[in-house]
Amino acid sequence: MAFIEVENLNKQFIIRKKREKGQLMRPKEEISALREVSFQVNQGELVGYIGPNGAGKSTTVKILSGILTPDSGCVSVDGLVPWADRKAHVRRIGVVFGQRSQLWWDVPIADSFALLKEIYHVPEAAYQARMGELTEALQLGDLMRTPLRLLSLGQRMRAELCGSLLHSPSLLFLDEPTIGLDAVSKLTLREFLQWENRQRGTTILLTTHDMEDITALCSRVMVLGHGRKLYDGELTDLLARYDTERIITARYEEEISGTAWPEGCQIRRNGENWIITYAPKKIPTAEMMARMQQAGHLRECTVQPQNVDRLIARMYQEMEL
Amino acid sequence: MDTLRLYRKSMAMLLKSQMQYPASFLMQTLAQLVMESGELMAVILLVDRFDHLNQWTAGNLYFFFGLMSMTFYLTECFARGITGAFSGMVRSGQLDTLLLRPRGVLTQVLCSAVDPRRITCIAVGTFSFGLGSRLSGVAWTVEKALIILESIVCGFWLIMGLFMIEAILCIHSVKSIELANALTYGGRSACEYPIDTFPRPLRMLFTVIAPFALVMHVPAAWVLGKPLFGWPGWTAAVTPMAGIILFGVMYLLFQRAMRFYRSTGS
Numbered sequence: 001m002a003f004i005e006v007e008n009l010n011k012q013f014i015i016r017k018k019r020e021k022g023q024l025m026r027p028k029e030e031i032s033a034l035r036e037v038s039f040q041v042n043q044g045e046l047v048g049y050i051g052p053n054g055a056g057k058s059t060t061v062k063i064l065s066g067i068l069t070p071d072s073g074c075v076s077v078d079g080l081v082p083w084a085d086r087k088a089h090v091r092r093i094g095v096v097f098g099q100r101s102q103l104w105w106d107v108p109i110a111d112s113f114a115l116l117k118e119i120y121h122v123p124e125a126a127y128q129a130r131m132g133e134l135t136e137a138l139q140l141g142d143l144m145r146t147p148l149r150l151l152s153l154g155q156r157m158r159a160e161l162c163g164s165l166l167h168s169p170s171l172l173f174l175d176e177p178t179i180g181l182d183a184v185s186k187l188t189l190r191e192f193l194q195w196e197n198r199q200r201g202t203t204i205l206l207t208t209h210d211m212e213d214i215t216a217l218c219s220r221v222m223v224l225g226h227g228r229k230l231y232d233g234e235l236t237d238l239l240a241r242y243d244t245e246r247i248i249t250a251r252y253e254e255e256i257s258g259t260a261w262p263e264g265c266q267i268r269r270n271g272e273n274w275i276i277t278y279a280p281k282k283i284p285t286a287e288m289m290a291r292m293q294q295a296g297h298l299r300e301c302t303v304q305p306q307n308v309d310r311l312i313a314r315m316y317q318e319m320e321l
Numbered sequence: 322m323d324t325l326r327l328y329r330k331s332m333a334m335l336l337k338s339q340m341q342y343p344a345s346f347l348m349q350t351l352a353q354l355v356m357e358s359g360e361l362m363a364v365i366l367l368v369d370r371f372d373h374l375n376q377w378t379a380g381n382l383y384f385f386f387g388l389m390s391m392t393f394y395l396t397e398c399f400a401r402g403i404t405g406a407f408s409g410m411v412r413s414g415q416l417d418t419l420l421l422r423p424r425g426v427l428t429q430v431l432c433s434a435v436d437p438r439r440i441t442c443i444a445v446g447t448f449s450f451g452l453g454s455r456l457s458g459v460a461w462t463v464e465k466a467l468i469i470l471e472s473i474v475c476g477f478w479l480i481m482g483l484f485m486i487e488a489i490l491c492i493h494s495v496k497s498i499e500l501a502n503a504l505t506y507g508g509r510s511a512c513e514y515p516i517d518t519f520p521r522p523l524r525m526l527f528t529v530i531a532p533f534a535l536v537m538h539v540p541a542a543w544v545l546g547k548p549l550f551g552w553p554g555w556t557a558a559v560t561p562m563a564g565i566i567l568f569g570v571m572y573l574l575f576q577r578a579m580r581f582y583r584s585t586g587s
Contacts, residue, residue, distance in 0.1 A: 106338035
């Protein structure tokens with residue numbers, strides 16, 4: 001049996017709308033947050049969970065972590081049903097919500113950690129060893145005596161990670177962990193997650209809108225839209241379906257004009273740069289290059305793939321999300 | 322034991338975090354003193370004007386006031402998580418984080434807040450209680466002290482149970498705090514005076530539904546040597562248990578409600 005087993009998961013929310021004039025009751029609207037979602041995750045996997053806002057990502061995480069009870073369907077995480085065996089289950093998982101703090105606001109983070117140790121019954125020796133490991137990997141040493149409210153967003157996220165990992169969970173859920181972080185903080189965070197995954201074999205499931213997170217961390221992605229699972233597999237395979245265009249940026253020695261560009265490609269000019277978007281399937285790159293050389297003395301040129309965010313946007317569009 | 326240890330450690334940490342803002346703490350504590358002294362002043366003025374209320378002398382009334390005041394504010398101080406912070410935790414989704422930890426939800430709610438500012442209210446209550454006991458000429462015995470202690474402990478659970486009504490409604494995402502307030506704050510204000518001064522409907526309300534009378538007035542009246550309704554002495558030891566029963570019922574309803582909890586978006 002796989003580490004995480006999810007079968008035919010359904011969850012509906014009933015939203016009560018505002019009462020209009022002349023209506024006796026407030027009208028109800030049922031929203032299906034999840035419809036027949038099934039998947040399996042093996043121990044030690046690093047899985048990305050993507051989809052537009054409101055697709056049901058957070059709902060899945062909440063069900064898997066035991067906060068919510070689904071309407072129907074089976075879930076087993078390491079042999080336990082999250083909502084039925086809540087206490088035994090949460091002892092073995094760690095959860096980080098990017099927008100919700102789990103530490104105490106006004107006290108030094110070291111005190112928060114000490115209290116978490118108490119809550120999770122972590123033995124002293126194990127606690128010391130784990131803290132040493134985490135403070136070094138997350139570079140928290142100098143911040144231990146600082147209250148949470150005085151930390152920057154990046155520092156706070158590192159502290160949150162430390163807090164949710166100090167009981168050494170075998171499964172870690174991350175809900176938009178890099179939201180609002182600067183480039184350096186993002187990189188440190190990703191490096192840390194890879195380290196934790198390799199070092200301890202921690203299974204990690206992360207939801208994000210940042211495609212860099214996915215490309216850097218996850219070999220496997222699941223795409224969710226309108227509560228349905230739309231794709232499950234390697235990111236590269238998913239992107240290959242939509243990755244049909246290349247972008248050339250070119251500069252010429254002299255001013256060029258009146259060039260006959262092939263049909264079906266888009267041309268834009270940005271100062272000295274010519275930016276050409278074309279589909280290699282329709283116009284082979286060799287032909288494109290030949291045309292460009294005819295146009296004048298090419299000083300430099302780069303060929304780039306389409307931006308991942310664009311690809312995802314296109315995917316969402318085509319899936320009508 | 323383990324839960325108590327966690328509670329103690331949480332309290333220590335919360336106090337530390339409150340002391341991060343000493344000036345604000347001091348001001349609010351003083352404000353509480355003024356507020357509660359005002360309440361006591363109402364009793365003093367009443368006594369000054371009427372000398373006694375039914376069979377109850379001035380001293381008796383201070384005694385009742387003091388017992389209620391001590392019990393209510395002890396609860397507000399140590400069970401702040403339930404009496405004040407809970408609804409906010411549901412609305413903000415902070416309750417989610419509690420569900421992610423291997424401890425009972427109610428335990429963690431209790432561990433999540435403390436209100437040391439109430440210390441002045443408790444002091445006013447203690448003062449009034451002592452004054453009432455002296456003016457009424459109570460001859461203290463071990464039994465009497467134990468009965469009062471029982472009344473305070475059961476009162477603590479009773480008040481917590483009543484505040485849980487609000488918590489339960491809140492989980493079902495119904496915002497009818499006013500209804501719950503009628504029983505909690507309303508009950509406090511009314512039951513500062515002995516129950517037999519009230520008309521029948523109110524008497525029923527505070528005996529059957531929110532049994533302040535059973536938990537506080539029956540034992541207090543016995544200690545004062547004027548048993549309520551002429552009930553026999555042993556009732557003073559038994560009726561306060563109503564508070565624990567009420568808490569038990571609310572606890573079960575709370576657990577049931579948690580199964581309906583639906584979290585908030587993130």
